[in-house]
Amino acid sequence: MAALPLDELNELHANICQAVADPKRILILYALAEEARNVSTLAVDLMLPQPTVSRHLRVLRQQSLVGTRREGPSVIYYLGDERIIEVLDLMQQIMLEALERQTELLSAA
């Protein structure tokens, strides 16, 4: 096991966070959590151009958040780690509760 310098660990940590920090990639991850799909199906389902989907999938794959398998003529993408959905759900919950607190403050004034 290589001795990972702290700075580098921190950098990698930020990298994987960054992969998740895009609206379209979030949509893609939730879609894949529902069901593995190939690129063009994903593109149709999310109403995005195919090259856009392909590029986002590359980012996710670089972080191993998705994996691929070939199936006939197409490439099926699937979730690399289900826990990423837990992360996303928790983030959303944190965000919604913060939003709610803010709204309360506003209406209290």
Added chain:
Amino acid sequence: MAALPLDELNELHANICQAVADPKRILILYALAEEARNVSTLAVDLMLPQPTVSRHLRVLRQQSLVGTRREGPSVIYYLGDERIIEVLDLMQQIMLEALERQTELLSAA
């Protein structure tokens, strides 16, 4: 409760993820989890220029990930939601395990 359009929810979801997707902000969050601190102490502890820390804190505050209280002459920043640390830990774990799998694959070849 306002009817939040899906697109907007998705956008907000990405925003909070993005706030976490920076190495220095990750360091700041972990530091604050340890102990609430004021800006300049944080700057010294993390060996970062004070304006840099201040700007990162603003980003985190905009997402309610940190809160502030004034204490004498300085502004103490504290974690807004402890769960953000769970998220960070889980992300790191996901990342490390993916890294491990990749390393195995390389050494197997």
Added chain:
DNA sequence: GGGCTGTATCCGTATAGACGCATACACTGA
């Protein structure tokens, strides 16, 4: 092998974010 479907990449462009440094601002305490 050639056509066809499905996927990835190239190009130029536009935007967003991070930084260093200097400086403005805010608040405290005497």
Added chain:
DNA sequence: TCAGTGTATGCGTCTATACGGATACAGCCC
């Protein structure tokens, strides 16, 4: 009120990333 500490912001620059559209590439199937 004024000095002094502590915090935030303005500015210019640099880099990274997302995009549309066109196109290259890959693998399957007849």
